[in-house]
Amino acid sequence: MTIEDLTSHIEDIKKSLNTELEHVNQKELEKELKKFLEYGVPIEQAKKTIIKKFGGEIIFNNQSNAERTLISKLQPNDQNVNLLCRVITINPKEILVKGENRKIFYGILGDESGTIQFTAWNNIEIEKEDVIEISNAYTREWQGNIQLNFGDRVNIEKTDKNKLPPEAFKPKTVKVNELKSGVGSVDITAVILEIVEREVDVNGEKKKVFSGIIGDETGKSQFTSWFDFKLKKDLPYQITGGYVKSWKGIPQLTFDENSTVKKLNKDTISKDKIITKKIQIHELIEKKGAIDIKVEGTIIDIKEGSGIITRCTQCNRALKDNECTIHGKVEGKTDLRIKSIIDDETGAINTILNKEISEKLLKKTLKDCEKNSQDTMINEIIKKLFAQRVILKGNALSDDFGTTLIAKDADIINIDIKQKSETILQELEELQ
Ligand SMILES: [Zn+2]
Structure with a gap:
C-alpha cells in the first residue's frame, strides 16, 4: 500500500478518536497501522483495533449511500468522496514501487459541474465513456491542482448513462483565458498560432501528436491534439469537446478523435487582435x-x-x-x-x-x-x-x-520619482 493510501486511513482513525486524544500523533498511528498490515490483518479490522486501543469510537463506515459530491465542490484532502461521473479519458501506466513494476491508471472524469484528473493505484475495470458511481475516493493537491485518488477502499460501479444530467455531456463555450483545469468539456473558437508534430510511444504503439499554441482576443494557451485534424498555422478553428489538462502546472487544451474540429473562415478572428496580455x-x-x-x-x-x-x-x-x-x-x-x-x-x-x-x-x-x-x-x-x-x-x-x-x-520601468513628488507637492499647495 502506498503512503498516499495510508494517509486516508489514518484520517479515518483520527476522526474516530476523541478530540482529547489529539496527542496521539500521526507518526504513532502510522507505525501501528503498518505493523498490523505487515502481519496481514485486513485494513478495516486493523483500523477498528487501533481505534479501540486508543479509546475512540468508530464513526466512519463505507458510506456507500452517502451523498454525491459535485466535482467543482472538491477540496484538497477530502476523504470518502462519492461521485457520479463519466470517464473522459483513462490510460494505464507502469510505475516502479520498491523495485517492483506496478500498473496504475490515470485520466480525467467529468460531471455537469466540471472535470478532475484521477489516479487509480490498483487495477480498475472502467472504460472511456462509462458512467460510474464512485465511493470512498480521496483527493490530494498535486502541482497546485486537486487530484482524485482511488486507493484500497474505493468502490466503483458502472451505472446507467441517464443518471447523469445531459449538461454533463454538453461542452461549455469558453474563451481562451477561461481555459483552466477542471472547467470540463469545452467549445472554443481560436487561431492556431504555432503547431509542431511529433511521434510518441503510447503503450508500445507509435502515435502522432500535434501541439502548439492557440489564441483569441482574450489570450493564448497551449494545446495538444491526439488526432490529425490537418490543423494549419494562422487559421481559426472551432474545437468542440476538448478538455483542459494541466501539464507542469500550466493549463492546456487537449482534444482527440472524440472531439469535433471545424475550420472557420480566415476573418472569424483577426490575428492582430491576439496580443500578449x-x-x-x-x-x-x-x-x-x-x-x-x-x-x-x-x-x-x-x-x-x-x-x-x-x-x-x-x-x-x-x-x-x-x-x-x-x-x-x-x-x-x-x-x-x-x-x-x-x-x-x-x-x-x-x-x-x-x-x-x-x-x-x-x-x-x-x-x-x-x-x-x-x-x-x-x-x-x-x-x-x-x-x-x-x-x-x-x-x-x-x-x-x-x-x-x-x-x-x-x-x-523608469518612474521619475522626483518629478512625481514635485507634482504632488504642487497639487497640495494649490489646495491650500
Ligand atoms: Zn548533469
Missing part, C-alpha cells in the same frame, strides 16, 4: 500558470542562486560544489541568472531571468560579471534591481513551490 499576479496564481503573458510588479527580493552559476555541460543543471546531481564531477560552463520575487500589490510570484535578460537589466555582459567575486555580483544585482518596478514577459507555471514566471523579456 498583461495580467495581474493574483489572477496568474489562481489560474496556476499561463503562456505568453505580461506582468508588471516591483522586485521585492533577490533570491539565492542568483548571479554567476556553473551548469553541467551534459544536462544543463546548475552545479553544487562543482558537482551535478546526475553526472557527478564535471567541468561545467558559467552562466548568469537572476532569481527574484515580484509583487504587484495583488500578489507575489517567483521569477527567473536568464543570461540575456540579466545582462540587459544589469547593462553588463557575463564576461564583465565574471571579473567580480560572487559576493560583489550579488551586491550589484541588489543595488541595481531591488525595489525596481519591472515589466516581464514570459510563461508562468506552478509547482509545489508556488507560481514562477520564466521571463522571455524584461524591462525596468
Whole structure:
C-alpha cells in the first residue's frame, strides 16, 4: 500500500478518536497501522483495533449511500468522496514501487459541474465513456491542482448513462483565458498560432501528436491534439469537446478523435487582435500558470542562486560544489541568472531571468560579471534591481513551490520619482 493510501486511513482513525486524544500523533498511528498490515490483518479490522486501543469510537463506515459530491465542490484532502461521473479519458501506466513494476491508471472524469484528473493505484475495470458511481475516493493537491485518488477502499460501479444530467455531456463555450483545469468539456473558437508534430510511444504503439499554441482576443494557451485534424498555422478553428489538462502546472487544451474540429473562415478572428496580455499576479496564481503573458510588479527580493552559476555541460543543471546531481564531477560552463520575487500589490510570484535578460537589466555582459567575486555580483544585482518596478514577459507555471514566471523579456520601468513628488507637492499647495 502506498503512503498516499495510508494517509486516508489514518484520517479515518483520527476522526474516530476523541478530540482529547489529539496527542496521539500521526507518526504513532502510522507505525501501528503498518505493523498490523505487515502481519496481514485486513485494513478495516486493523483500523477498528487501533481505534479501540486508543479509546475512540468508530464513526466512519463505507458510506456507500452517502451523498454525491459535485466535482467543482472538491477540496484538497477530502476523504470518502462519492461521485457520479463519466470517464473522459483513462490510460494505464507502469510505475516502479520498491523495485517492483506496478500498473496504475490515470485520466480525467467529468460531471455537469466540471472535470478532475484521477489516479487509480490498483487495477480498475472502467472504460472511456462509462458512467460510474464512485465511493470512498480521496483527493490530494498535486502541482497546485486537486487530484482524485482511488486507493484500497474505493468502490466503483458502472451505472446507467441517464443518471447523469445531459449538461454533463454538453461542452461549455469558453474563451481562451477561461481555459483552466477542471472547467470540463469545452467549445472554443481560436487561431492556431504555432503547431509542431511529433511521434510518441503510447503503450508500445507509435502515435502522432500535434501541439502548439492557440489564441483569441482574450489570450493564448497551449494545446495538444491526439488526432490529425490537418490543423494549419494562422487559421481559426472551432474545437468542440476538448478538455483542459494541466501539464507542469500550466493549463492546456487537449482534444482527440472524440472531439469535433471545424475550420472557420480566415476573418472569424483577426490575428492582430491576439496580443500578449498583461495580467495581474493574483489572477496568474489562481489560474496556476499561463503562456505568453505580461506582468508588471516591483522586485521585492533577490533570491539565492542568483548571479554567476556553473551548469553541467551534459544536462544543463546548475552545479553544487562543482558537482551535478546526475553526472557527478564535471567541468561545467558559467552562466548568469537572476532569481527574484515580484509583487504587484495583488500578489507575489517567483521569477527567473536568464543570461540575456540579466545582462540587459544589469547593462553588463557575463564576461564583465565574471571579473567580480560572487559576493560583489550579488551586491550589484541588489543595488541595481531591488525595489525596481519591472515589466516581464514570459510563461508562468506552478509547482509545489508556488507560481514562477520564466521571463522571455524584461524591462525596468523608469518612474521619475522626483518629478512625481514635485507634482504632488504642487497639487497640495494649490489646495491650500
Ligand atoms: Zn548533469
